[in-house]
C-alpha cells in the first residue's frame with residue numbers, strides 16, 4: 594500500500610500539483626482568504642461575540658452529540674428561524690459546514706429516476722453530493738442557457754437544476770433570472786449555492802437571489818458562514834417540509850456532532866453585523882476600483898463583479914512560480930492549479946476584501962504586470 598501511496602504522490606510532484614499545508618503569514622497582504630468583509634479579524638465584532646457568550650455563562654464547550662441526540666439547543670432553532678426570516682425563507686437548517694450542507698442536500702433529495710442538472714463549474718461539495726445520490730446526472734456548459742435547455746428536455750423524474758450565484762473559482766455570476774425562468778418552464782427545482790454572494794452582493798449583502806427578487810422561486814439555497822461572515826457553518830433555506838426532510842434523510846446532518854454553542858453565538862452576532870453595511874460598501878468599492886483598472890494590467894482576467902478575480906496563467910509550474918514571486922513581493926495570492934481547475938485554466942485567484950486599500954490593489958496589479 595505504501596508504494597501505491599508514494600506513486601500517487603510522485604505523480605503529483607511530477608505534475609507540479611502536490612498539495613502541502615502552509616501556515617498563513619500575517620505579514621503578507623491578504624489577497625487570498627475568504628474573509629471578504631474582514632469579520633474574522635474584527636475586534637469590535639469579537640467584543641460583541643464575547644458579550645453574547647457572557648449572556649450564557651453555563652454554555653458547554655462542545656455540543657456533546659448530534660442535533661438528533663444530545664446536541665440540539667433552542668438557541669440553534671431560534672437562530673435558524675431568524676436567518677430564514679432575514680432571507681425571506683419559510684425555514685432553515687444549520688449544518689456544520691457548507692461542504693456538509695451540499696453533500697447532505699443533493700445526496701438526499703434526488704432519488705433514483707430523478708435528474709440532477711449541474712453547471713460544469715460547481716464546487717466539489719455539490720459534485721460530491723450529486724455523486725452520492727442515485728439520480729441521473731447531467732452537466733451543462735458553464736452559465737450556458739442553451740446547454741441547460743438541452744439537458745432539461747431529456748430530464749426525467751423530479752428535476753433539479755444546481756448552480757452557484759457566484760462561482761468559487763471564476764468569480765462570475767450565474768444568469769439566475771433566466772435559469773429560474775427555465776426551471777419554471779420545465780417544472781424543475783432550483784438549488785442555488787450562495788457561498789460567495791453572502792456579504793458581497795445584494796442589499797445588506799444578503800445574496801444575489803435577494804437582489805434579483807427570486808428568493809421565493811428557489812427550492813433550496815445554501816449560505817455558508819465561512820466566507821464573508823468569517824466564521825463557520827452553513828444553512829440550507831427552503832420550506833418547512835424540506836427542513837423536516839433533511840433532518841430525517843441528510844446523513845451529513847444526522848451523523849455528526851452539532852456545532853458548539855460558541856459557533857452559534859458567533860454566527861448570530863456576525864449576521865447582526867451584516868446589517869451595519871459599512872464593510873460591504875468598502876468591499877463593493879474595492880471591487881469596482883479593481884474592475885475599473887484591471888484591464889490596464891492584463892487582458893487575461895475572467896469577467897467578474899464579485900470579490901473573486903481570477904487571472905489565467907496557463908500551466909501548473911508557471912502559475913505556481915508566479916504566485917511564489919508575488920509572495921516574495923509581500924502579496925498572498927494563491928495559485929489554483931489543475932486538477933482543482935481544468936488543465937489550461939490554471940489561475941491566480943485574487944480575493945478582494947473590505948480591508949484592502951486602493952494602494953495595495955494598485956501595487957498588486959503593478960507587480961503582476963512587472964512579473965508578466
Ligand SMILES: Cc1ncc(COP(=O)(O)O)c(C=O)c1O
Nearest residue numbers: 690691692716718761788817819
Ligand atoms: C461554492 C462553495 N460552496 C460550498 C463551499 C464549502 O463551504 P465550507 O467551507 O463551509 O465547507 C465552498 C467552499 O469553498 C464553496 O466555494
